[in-house]
Amino acid sequence: METQNIWDNFNEELYFFILKRVKDKDITNDIFQNTFFKIHKNLSSLEKEEKARAWVFQIARNEISNHFNKESVYVDELHSPQESPLEKYEHICCFDQFIDDLPEIYHQVIELIYIKGLKQKEVAEALDISLENVKARVSRAKEILKKKFNECCQYELDEQGRLRGEANCSQCSPNNKLGNESGK
Known part of the structure; x- marks a missing residue:
């Protein structure tokens, strides 16, 4: 399978999947771009074409999670007087x-x-x-x-x-x- 095939089959659904979770077009575009970069870079690790959809959406979920993790670190540093977890x-x-x-x-x-x-x-x-x-x-x-x-x-x-x-x-x-x- 090639990156172009994945693009043709999943790009719209994937874009709206990301947008629904982050609710910001600019952030969605960034995550969408990063997702396709990782898809292209790691395409050789996709063993079965029938698993492509699940693989693609897992990459997107990971990118969304990465975004929120980075954002939460920034917010934590911004609000210095933090309540300890305890x-x-x-x-x-x-x-x-x-x-x-x-x-x-x-x-x-x-x-x-x-x-x-x-x-x-x-x-x-x-x-x-x-x-x-x-x-x-x-x-x-x-x-x-x-x-x-x-x-x-x-x-x-x-x-x-x-x-x-x-x-x-x-x-x-x-x-x-x-x-x-x-x-x-």
Whole structure:
């Protein structure tokens, strides 16, 4: 398959696919151009012509993601006084304790990513482990945390995957902790 064939078959659909997601014609044109540049450059890696559509649209999705990642870095630098990732969870009952109670291999990645704000790739390099291993540890840590929140505080996940529940459950209130610690 040649770049011209891909252009003939997908250019309009691809352009509107990108435009629908970024909602800006100038940015769409840039992403569209980058997408076709990468298509042309990597065309030899397309093994089966029947997979061309999926391959083309995956390249476009990656370019859209790259655009938003670059934009978010710029916006973060623009707004210097940032809220740390941990601050948005401070109101959640037991959050610190649950993080501290994680097994060390999970605690490390959660702390580096969500508390110190490192990217997963940076964590992999810092800990001298694979990126896949970092992702697996993050996933496992999240599962442990979800289970603890659900068991202790009756938190549940909503449709978007966010925690919902009471911020100060009776099991974790300071009075109850004191009572449990003193053997009452």
